[in-house]
Amino acid sequence: MNNLRxxxxxxxxxxxxLKFGQxxxxxxxxxxxxxxxxxxxxxxxxxxxxxxxAQTLLDSxxxxxxxxxxxxxxxxxxxxxxxxxxxKGRNTSYAYNRKEAKDHGEGGTIVGARLxxxxxxxxxxxxxxxSVRESVTMIxxxxxxxxxxxxxxxxxxxxxxxxxxxxxxxxxxVAREFGIPVISIANLDDLFAYLSGASADAELGQHxxxxxxxxxxxxx
Numbered sequence: 001m002n003n004l005r006x007x008x009x010x011x012x013x014x015x016x017x018l019k020f021g022q023x024x025x026x027x028x029x030x031x032x033x034x035x036x037x038x039x040x041x042x043x044x045x046x047x048x049x050x051x052x053x054a055q056t057l058l059d060s061x062x063x064x065x066x067x068x069x070x071x072x073x074x075x076x077x078x079x080x081x082x083x084x085x086x087x088k089g090r091n092t093s094y095a096y097n098r099k100e101a102k103d104h105g106e107g108g109t110i111v112g113a114r115l116x117x118x119x120x121x122x123x124x125x126x127x128x129x130x131s132v133r134e135s136v137t138m139i140x141x142x143x144x145x146x147x148x149x150x151x152x153x154x155x156x157x158x159x160x161x162x163x164x165x166x167x168x169x170x171x172x173x174v175a176r177e178f179g180i181p182v183i184s185i186a187n188l189d190d191l192f193a194y195l196s197g198a199s200a201d202a203e204l205g206q207h208x209x210x211x212x213x214x215x216x217x218x219x220x
Contacts, residue, residue: 004059005186007008007050009194011219012153013204015045018191020207026127027161029218031192032210035153036072037124046080052079053150054084056185057120062148065117067094068139070131078122081150097138121149126182128159129174136178146180153191154184157218169220 008060012018016039023034040049057064069078075096082094095112121135126149151171158165161175166173171182192215195208 004052005190006194006197007106007193008152008185011048011052012186013194017045018153020204020210022210027157027159029157032207032214033135035093035125035155037152039079042119046076047084049152050077050080050084051183053081053122053152054088054090055083056183057085057150058090059146060148060183062120062181064092064120064147065118066092066113068115068119068121068135069096070121070123070135071097072133073170074077074121074123074135077124078153078177096126097135108217110138110142111123115139115144118146118147120147122151122211123149124152125155126151126170128176129170132174132178142176148180149174150181151184152184152186156186156188156215156220157211158220165218166220167220172220188219 018032021108023031028071040046069075077093085092093113095110098109116208117138139146154171157169159170160166175182192211
């Protein structure tokens with residue numbers, strides 16, 4: 001696990017964004033951990049989060065011209081990542097969508113820069129992949145090209161219901177369906193390595209077995 005990934009997991013734990021216990025996921029699974037990016041809700045933590053997004057994107061080597069943030073969480077993530085990229089010497093534009101079209105002023109559903117060139121979709125996680133599919137449709141409709149999806153955490157879970165689990169995770173299915181990479185700041189393997197490593201204290205270490213069992217059951 002490289003330092004950036006390790007630092008991001010530690011940062012998420014320290015800010016309470018990544019919690020351990022028993023949580024019911026959107027898929028109805030009982031998960032031993034929960035990641036809620038909505039808790040990055042003050043200037044300091046959002047600024048640090050944007051640094052992780054920006055550096056991860058730059059390190060990926062993906063060629064891009066602009067960012068796109070799907071409503072709602074993606075709006076803040078894309079805009080703050082654009083600010084962080086500018087601070088690193090890469091000034092790039094961004095856009096986001098409205099849930100409902102506006103019929104006055106600038107009109108339409110897209111706000112910000114005109115969608116053009118190679119576009120990176122910025123979001124928190126991929127669950128069912130719905131927001132990515134909607135984003136790809138909007139980007140292509142504008143004549144632009146989706147270049148990658150950038151997310152905070154890849155849960156690395158097989159999609160589908162118990163008894164009918166897919167061989168692939170939602171992230172893998174999105175990458176395969178659209179032929180674009182999905183880049184994550186960190187993933188489930190990084191989380192497990194964090195719990196297993198010296199950086200995890202005794203209180204955190206007690207969750208390692210539960211995460212391992214969950215990964216065995218649902219992991220890809």
